Amino acid sequence: MLLTMDLEIKRNLTHLGAYDMLKELKAMFSKQAEQELLQTVREFHTCxxxxxxxxxxxxxxxxxxxxxxxxxxxxxxxxxxxxxxxxxxxxxxxxxxxxxxxxxxxxxxxxxxxxxxxxxxxxxxxxxxxxxxxxxx
Missing domain, CATH: 1.20.120 (Four Helix Bundle (Hemerythrin (Met), subunit A))
Incomplete structure (x- = not known):
């Protein structure tokens, strides 16, 4: 998993195991996914x-x-x-x-x-x- 990550993210996660790494990534990007979902729904409904x-x-x-x-x-x-x-x-x-x-x-x-x-x-x-x-x- 670490090989596919951005260098900055990799530095913060190298000390974690796979399960903890997934939890950390989910926490990091879930807010971004919520915002993307809201934006996509808005654009879809107003298109x-x-x-x-x-x-x-x-x-x-x-x-x-x-x-x-x-x-x-x-x-x-x-x-x-x-x-x-x-x-x-x-x-x-x-x-x-x-x-x-x-x-x-x-x-x-x-x-x-x-x-x-x-x-x-x-x-x-x-x-x-x-x-x-x-x-x-």
Whole structure:
């Protein structure tokens, strides 16, 4: 264990046995893990798809939060994850979300992603530069 540690931490723990070393490490980093958990939950619950951001990019960001929560020992149920993703989508997906909720589809995140991607392709493209569109007209 000592070979994988930072030099400063290693100095403080070399005199301890494996069990005591684990207890000390847990005490040292548990507060940091609590803060990281709080920050991850906050960001996950407030994450919104940005205007012009692809649904794939947004879902990858959301999956990152899910993975981080699992790593911190706080796995999130599939239904809650799907609901949080649906709520986080921008207004272009309102009809999709309404249809999804009406039919109670109960999909996994990957299945939801597979459904959202083709729907995104049907959305009208928004001009990145509206001034250019006006000049063309």
């Amino acid at each position: 919104k798809q940005e205007e012009g951001q692809s649904v794939s990019t947004h879902l990858l960001k959301m999956k990152g939060y899910i993975d981080n929560l699992e790593r911190l020992g706080q796995p999130v149920g599939q239904n809650l994850v799907v609901s949080l993703i649906l709520v986080s989508l921008n207004k272009d997906f309102d009809s999709f979300v309404q249809n999804y909720n009406m039919h109670g589809m109960g999909k996994t995140v990957n299945e939801l992603h597979a459904m959202l991607k083709p729907h995104e392709d049907t959305l009208p493209k928004k001009d990145a530069n509206p001034a250019l569109h006006a000049i063309r007209a």
